[in-house]
Amino acid sequence: AAALIRLALARRTGDLEAATAASSRAQALAAQLPGETHARHPEVEAQVLAGRGIVELWAGRLDEAAGYFADGAAASAEAAAYERADCLGYLALVEALSGRLDRAADRAEAAAEAISSGSDVLTEHIIPGAAVALAWVHLQWGDLREAHVQLKLAESALRTAPDKLVSALACAVAAQRGVAGGRATAAVEMIRRAREEWPASPPGWLEARLAVLESRAAAAAGDAAAAAAAAQRAGP
Numbered sequence: 001a002a003a004l005i006r007l008a009l010a011r012r013t014g015d016l017e018a019a020t021a022a023s024s025r026a027q028a029l030a031a032q033l034p035g036e037t038h039a040r041h042p043e044v045e046a047q048v049l050a051g052r053g054i055v056e057l058w059a060g061r062l063d064e065a066a067g068y069f070a071d072g073a074a075a076s077a078e079a080a081a082y083e084r085a086d087c088l089g090y091l092a093l094v095e096a097l098s099g100r101l102d103r104a105a106d107r108a109e110a111a112a113e114a115i116s117s118g119s120d121v122l123t124e125h126i127i128p129g130a131a132v133a134l135a136w137v138h139l140q141w142g143d144l145r146e147a148h149v150q151l152k153l154a155e156s157a158l159r160t161a162p163d164k165l166v167s168a169l170a171c172a173v174a175a176q177r178g179v180a181g182g183r184a185t186a187a188v189e190m191i192r193r194a195r196e197e198w199p200a201s202p203p204g205w206l207e208a209r210l211a212v213l214e215s216r217a218a219a220a221a222g223d224a225a226a227a228a229a230a231a232q233r234a235g236p
Contacts, residue, residue, distance in 0.1 A: 004022070006022035007051045011165070012164060014164030015199045019051075019054065023051040023052050023055045027052060030048045042080045046072045046073070046086075047072075050072045050086055053068030056068060066091060066095070070087075072084075073091065081117050085130075086127060086129070092107035092111060092130045093129040093130075097169075104136070104137050105137050107130070108127075108137075112127075126153050132170045132173060134150040135150035135151045147177055148177065151177070154170050168195075169194075172191070182220070194206075195210060208235060211235075214230040215227045215228075215234065
Protein backbone atom coordinates (compact mmCIF):
# COMPACT_ATOMS: atom_id res chain seq x y z
CA ALA A 1 0.00 0.00 0.00
CA ALA A 2 2.80 2.41 0.90
CA ALA A 3 4.60 1.74 -2.39
CA LEU A 4 1.42 2.27 -4.42
CA ILE A 5 0.70 5.51 -2.54
CA ARG A 6 4.20 6.76 -3.37
CA LEU A 7 3.53 5.83 -7.01
CA ALA A 8 0.25 7.78 -6.95
CA LEU A 9 2.05 10.82 -5.54
CA ALA A 10 4.73 10.54 -8.24
CA ARG A 11 2.01 10.44 -10.91
CA ARG A 12 0.61 13.70 -9.53
CA THR A 13 3.94 15.52 -9.63
CA GLY A 14 5.52 13.94 -12.70
CA ASP A 15 8.49 12.49 -10.83
CA LEU A 16 9.67 9.62 -13.04
CA GLU A 17 12.51 8.63 -10.73
CA ALA A 18 10.18 8.31 -7.73
CA ALA A 19 7.59 6.49 -9.83
CA THR A 20 10.17 3.97 -11.03
CA ALA A 21 11.37 3.28 -7.49
CA ALA A 22 7.84 2.94 -6.13
CA SER A 23 6.76 0.65 -8.97
CA SER A 24 9.77 -1.62 -8.51
CA ARG A 25 9.12 -1.78 -4.76
CA ALA A 26 5.45 -2.63 -5.31
CA GLN A 27 6.38 -5.39 -7.77
CA ALA A 28 8.89 -6.91 -5.35
CA LEU A 29 6.46 -6.89 -2.44
CA ALA A 30 3.53 -8.22 -4.48
CA ALA A 31 5.68 -11.16 -5.58
CA GLN A 32 6.02 -12.16 -1.91
CA LEU A 33 2.28 -12.31 -1.27
CA PRO A 34 0.74 -15.80 -1.09
CA GLY A 35 -1.58 -16.95 -3.85
CA GLU A 36 -4.64 -16.84 -1.62
CA THR A 37 -4.06 -13.14 -0.99
CA HIS A 38 -3.95 -12.44 -4.72
CA ALA A 39 -7.14 -14.47 -5.14
CA ARG A 40 -8.92 -12.38 -2.49
CA HIS A 41 -7.56 -9.09 -3.83
CA PRO A 42 -7.32 -9.19 -7.65
CA GLU A 43 -6.93 -5.42 -7.68
CA VAL A 44 -3.41 -5.71 -6.26
CA GLU A 45 -1.90 -7.37 -9.33
CA ALA A 46 -3.74 -4.97 -11.63
CA GLN A 47 -2.45 -1.95 -9.69
CA VAL A 48 1.11 -3.24 -9.74
CA LEU A 49 1.00 -3.99 -13.48
CA ALA A 50 -0.57 -0.60 -14.19
CA GLY A 51 2.21 1.08 -12.21
CA ARG A 52 4.84 -0.67 -14.29
CA GLY A 53 3.01 0.30 -17.47
CA ILE A 54 2.95 3.94 -16.39
CA VAL A 55 6.71 3.92 -15.86
CA GLU A 56 7.25 2.38 -19.31
CA LEU A 57 4.93 4.96 -20.87
CA TRP A 58 6.79 7.83 -19.23
CA ALA A 59 10.02 6.38 -20.56
CA GLY A 60 8.55 6.34 -24.07
CA ARG A 61 8.53 2.54 -24.41
CA LEU A 62 5.02 2.32 -25.80
CA ASP A 63 4.99 -1.36 -26.74
CA GLU A 64 6.22 -2.42 -23.30
CA ALA A 65 3.67 -0.12 -21.65
CA ALA A 66 0.86 -1.60 -23.75
CA GLY A 67 1.86 -5.10 -22.64
CA TYR A 68 1.69 -4.22 -18.95
CA PHE A 69 -1.64 -2.42 -19.31
CA ALA A 70 -3.13 -5.35 -21.25
CA ASP A 71 -1.91 -7.79 -18.59
CA GLY A 72 -3.35 -5.58 -15.86
CA ALA A 73 -6.72 -5.45 -17.57
CA ALA A 74 -6.70 -9.23 -18.02
CA ALA A 75 -5.76 -9.77 -14.38
CA SER A 76 -8.70 -7.72 -13.12
CA ALA A 77 -11.92 -9.50 -12.30
CA GLU A 78 -15.31 -7.82 -11.98
CA ALA A 79 -14.44 -7.21 -8.34
CA ALA A 80 -11.68 -4.87 -9.55
CA ALA A 81 -13.70 -2.84 -12.04
CA TYR A 82 -11.87 0.43 -11.43
CA GLU A 83 -8.43 -1.16 -11.86
CA ARG A 84 -9.51 -2.84 -15.10
CA ALA A 85 -10.94 0.43 -16.41
CA ASP A 86 -7.76 2.32 -15.44
CA CYS A 87 -5.57 -0.17 -17.33
CA LEU A 88 -7.85 -0.03 -20.38
CA GLY A 89 -7.87 3.77 -20.28
CA TYR A 90 -4.08 3.90 -20.32
CA LEU A 91 -4.03 1.27 -23.05
CA ALA A 92 -6.35 3.47 -25.12
CA LEU A 93 -3.91 6.33 -24.61
CA VAL A 94 -0.96 4.21 -25.79
CA GLU A 95 -2.91 3.11 -28.88
CA ALA A 96 -3.76 6.74 -29.67
CA LEU A 97 -0.13 7.83 -29.27
CA SER A 98 0.88 4.99 -31.59
CA GLY A 99 -1.58 6.16 -34.25
CA ARG A 100 -3.92 3.18 -33.94
CA LEU A 101 -7.08 5.24 -33.74
CA ASP A 102 -9.71 2.52 -34.12
CA ARG A 103 -8.05 0.39 -31.46
CA ALA A 104 -7.77 3.41 -29.17
CA ALA A 105 -11.50 4.04 -29.51
CA ASP A 106 -12.25 0.37 -28.80
CA ARG A 107 -10.08 0.39 -25.67
CA ALA A 108 -11.72 3.57 -24.41
CA GLU A 109 -15.16 2.02 -24.94
CA ALA A 110 -14.03 -1.08 -23.06
CA ALA A 111 -12.85 1.15 -20.18
CA ALA A 112 -16.30 2.75 -20.00
CA GLU A 113 -17.94 -0.68 -20.00
CA ALA A 114 -15.62 -1.86 -17.22
CA ILE A 115 -16.40 1.09 -14.99
CA SER A 116 -20.14 0.69 -15.56
CA SER A 117 -19.91 -2.96 -14.47
CA GLY A 118 -18.65 -1.95 -11.03
CA SER A 119 -20.47 -0.46 -8.08
CA ASP A 120 -23.02 2.33 -8.42
CA VAL A 121 -20.42 4.71 -6.98
CA LEU A 122 -18.23 4.19 -10.07
CA THR A 123 -20.95 4.34 -12.72
CA GLU A 124 -20.42 8.02 -13.55
CA HIS A 125 -16.65 7.92 -13.09
CA ILE A 126 -14.53 9.13 -16.01
CA ILE A 127 -11.15 7.52 -16.72
CA PRO A 128 -8.84 10.44 -17.69
CA GLY A 129 -6.61 8.40 -19.99
CA ALA A 130 -9.60 7.11 -21.95
CA ALA A 131 -11.06 10.61 -22.32
CA VAL A 132 -7.75 12.04 -23.58
CA ALA A 133 -7.39 9.12 -25.98
CA LEU A 134 -10.89 9.74 -27.35
CA ALA A 135 -10.15 13.46 -27.68
CA TRP A 136 -7.08 12.58 -29.75
CA VAL A 137 -9.04 10.13 -31.89
CA HIS A 138 -11.87 12.57 -32.62
CA LEU A 139 -9.37 15.32 -33.41
CA GLN A 140 -7.63 13.08 -35.96
CA TRP A 141 -11.03 12.21 -37.42
CA GLY A 142 -11.78 15.92 -37.85
CA ASP A 143 -14.48 16.18 -35.18
CA LEU A 144 -13.21 19.18 -33.21
CA ARG A 145 -16.44 19.53 -31.21
CA GLU A 146 -16.35 15.99 -29.80
CA ALA A 147 -12.62 16.38 -29.13
CA HIS A 148 -13.48 19.42 -27.02
CA VAL A 149 -16.16 17.48 -25.13
CA GLN A 150 -13.71 14.70 -24.28
CA LEU A 151 -11.04 17.19 -23.18
CA LYS A 152 -13.52 18.79 -20.79
CA LEU A 153 -14.35 15.37 -19.35
CA ALA A 154 -10.65 14.63 -18.92
CA GLU A 155 -10.06 18.00 -17.27
CA SER A 156 -12.81 17.33 -14.75
CA ALA A 157 -11.54 13.82 -14.01
CA LEU A 158 -7.96 15.01 -13.57
CA ARG A 159 -9.04 17.45 -10.88
CA THR A 160 -10.17 14.42 -8.87
CA ALA A 161 -7.27 12.12 -9.79
CA PRO A 162 -4.29 14.27 -10.86
CA ASP A 163 -1.81 12.68 -13.27
CA LYS A 164 0.93 14.91 -14.64
CA LEU A 165 1.61 12.94 -17.82
CA VAL A 166 -2.07 12.55 -18.77
CA SER A 167 -2.60 16.27 -18.06
CA ALA A 168 0.32 17.18 -20.32
CA LEU A 169 -1.03 14.95 -23.09
CA ALA A 170 -4.44 16.58 -22.70
CA CYS A 171 -2.75 19.96 -23.18
CA ALA A 172 -0.99 18.62 -26.28
CA VAL A 173 -4.33 17.51 -27.77
CA ALA A 174 -5.85 20.90 -26.91
CA ALA A 175 -2.89 22.61 -28.59
CA GLN A 176 -3.34 20.61 -31.78
CA ARG A 177 -7.05 21.41 -31.68
CA GLY A 178 -6.12 25.09 -31.40
CA VAL A 179 -3.87 24.87 -34.46
CA ALA A 180 -6.59 23.05 -36.41
CA GLY A 181 -9.12 25.70 -35.40
CA GLY A 182 -6.90 28.63 -36.38
CA ARG A 183 -6.19 29.69 -32.78
CA ALA A 184 -2.41 29.65 -32.72
CA THR A 185 -2.11 31.81 -29.58
CA ALA A 186 -4.30 29.42 -27.60
CA ALA A 187 -2.22 26.51 -28.90
CA VAL A 188 1.01 28.10 -27.68
CA GLU A 189 -0.53 28.60 -24.22
CA MET A 190 -1.53 24.92 -24.06
CA ILE A 191 2.01 23.89 -25.02
CA ARG A 192 3.37 26.11 -22.24
CA ARG A 193 1.00 24.46 -19.74
CA ALA A 194 2.09 20.99 -20.87
CA ARG A 195 5.71 21.86 -20.10
CA GLU A 196 5.30 23.57 -16.74
CA GLU A 197 5.71 22.21 -13.21
CA TRP A 198 7.67 19.06 -14.04
CA PRO A 199 10.33 18.25 -11.39
CA ALA A 200 12.98 18.39 -14.10
CA SER A 201 11.54 18.51 -17.62
CA PRO A 202 8.92 16.60 -19.61
CA PRO A 203 9.97 13.16 -20.93
CA GLY A 204 12.11 13.47 -24.05
CA TRP A 205 9.53 11.93 -26.39
CA LEU A 206 6.83 14.27 -25.06
CA GLU A 207 9.07 17.32 -25.39
CA ALA A 208 9.77 16.35 -29.01
CA ARG A 209 6.03 16.17 -29.74
CA LEU A 210 5.49 19.52 -28.02
CA ALA A 211 8.28 21.10 -30.06
CA VAL A 212 6.64 19.88 -33.28
CA LEU A 213 3.31 21.33 -32.14
CA GLU A 214 5.01 24.59 -31.19
CA SER A 215 6.55 24.77 -34.67
CA ARG A 216 3.15 24.25 -36.29
CA ALA A 217 1.53 26.86 -34.05
CA ALA A 218 4.25 29.41 -34.84
CA ALA A 219 3.91 28.71 -38.56
CA ALA A 220 0.13 29.14 -38.31
CA ALA A 221 0.72 32.48 -36.58
CA GLY A 222 3.05 33.57 -39.39
CA ASP A 223 6.22 33.52 -37.28
CA ALA A 224 8.64 31.66 -39.54
CA ALA A 225 11.69 32.20 -37.31
CA ALA A 226 9.97 30.77 -34.23
CA ALA A 227 8.62 27.86 -36.29
CA ALA A 228 12.12 27.01 -37.55
CA ALA A 229 13.63 27.28 -34.06
CA ALA A 230 11.00 24.96 -32.57
CA ALA A 231 11.45 22.48 -35.41
CA GLN A 232 15.20 22.38 -34.73
CA ARG A 233 14.53 21.62 -31.06
CA ALA A 234 12.31 18.73 -32.11
CA GLY A 235 15.24 17.07 -33.86
CA PRO A 236 15.12 14.68 -36.83
